[in-house]
Amino acid sequence: MPELHWQKSSYSQEASACIYVAATSTGAILLRESDEPEVALTIGPGQLGALIAILRP
Structure with a gap:
């Protein structure tokens, strides 16, 4: 199984969330x-x- 490349959402502001x-x-x-x-x-x-369409402000 190939290794996944995880990307942090640009909407995530806090390190714990x-x-x-x-x-x-x-x-x-x-x-x-x-x-x-x-x-x-x-x-x-x-x-x-x-x-994303539902969650986008």
Whole structure:
């Protein structure tokens, strides 16, 4: 399994409350929180776009 390249969200301001995102070779996107990095949510690109649209102020 290839190593994932996790990127911190530019919206994460506090070191203890960060969201990280990584893309897999299959096109899936993984999301995880800094306080529980062993747990990741797997979503598709369209789902991520919809989530961002809902959360964006």
